[in-house]
Amino acid sequence: MSTPSPYSTIGPFFPFEFVDDCNDLTKFAGRKARGQHILLTGRVLEEGGVPTANTILEIWQPDANGVFRHPLDPRFQEVDPGFFGWGRARTDRDGWYRFPTVLPGRPREAGGRLRCAHANLMILAIGLTRRLVTTVFFSDAPDSADDPVLESVPHAARRRLFAAREPALDADGFPAYRFDVILRGQQETPFFLD
């Protein structure tokens, strides 16, 4: 029995080869993912609204039907063979990240409760000695979204966890959903205890 080993920062020099070609979740194993392809994009900003360049983000989400590519999901056998569910991106000098992906479906918990459509994000950067984790929600009606994780967030901050349609950022025919990650400061993104 032992406590977990200490985390440390990813630092400035995470190899480009470890990130290249990892941010596109719309295809896998020679197949196109099912469902609505979207561009999940936004900026990572630190205190004072300063863009956070060279930040590494990882995403984990279910397929367009809300199924995770993992055997713990009771519907695992139905998972889209063209969808891997995980990806990695690096922010550019203006703090922008981009994940071409699919609009996630609503996962179903073992008890039968449906979650709101969402994707998990983790953030690693110089200065972050531990990872930060948050959840991006997708809904046309954020105020009436029913979700156990969302319910744990103070009311006033819940809207910050929703990606917003932003047609001006559409690219390659993908509708863009914008989600800015505010590490610290005004409108700070809610992060979860890890």
Add this chain to the structure above:
Amino acid sequence: MAAGSLPQTAYLPYDDRTQTLRQIKGYPRSWTRTPAQPLIERPLTLSELTGPTGLEEKLNLGNGDFSCLTPGGPRAIGQLISVSGRVTDEDGAPLTCALVEVWQANSAGKYIHQLDRHQAPLDANFTGQGRFRTGADGSYQFRTIKPGGYPVMESDWWWRPPHIHFSIFGPSWMNRYVTQIFFPGEPLNETDLLLNGVLDPEARQRLIFQPQPTKVESGTNMLSFRLDFVLRGKNSTPALG
């Protein structure tokens, strides 16, 4: 085992006393990037308890020898070392087939990275990066060159001690793990802000390789170091291929 019937791993929040401080004096970006608001406790659902599987279908694995570009090819300059250890959960259960990524500076303290401004030479026979998976007993082993120290260009005094970065994919989103591991007896260890950001001396030792007895043989000789990792989780399901 039928889908959906895997035993569920229990995850407690990290114990901050045995982790690196979130904000460290003299490390400015730890102050401008760490959230000011308290972290929010949330229930763990299927979404957090699952994670990527079959990562080797997406990420290329190496052959475990990062000291040369091709097997038997010219070796990178520096001290040849072997690094090994085990990856387990908090109960000591092995995490099998966990994907591990490592990256490091070369023996001159230089990374292959466009943001590395340190004026030191690259080594044509060294990429400083590799990937592998743990075995059935959670063990891993790779061969590389001992990295050099290097100055932090944004600072006027801080030199990073030699270290190797590790990124490990545990069985779920909850135990995704990233750290850096140091070498024993390095003078720069005494002043490093990150290593000393772990206040608990016992926990700090867990970020330092243990030197292993090393025989001198007639063939290839190298120094050996060991580091065992404990990833979060009790009653773990082994990592899934």
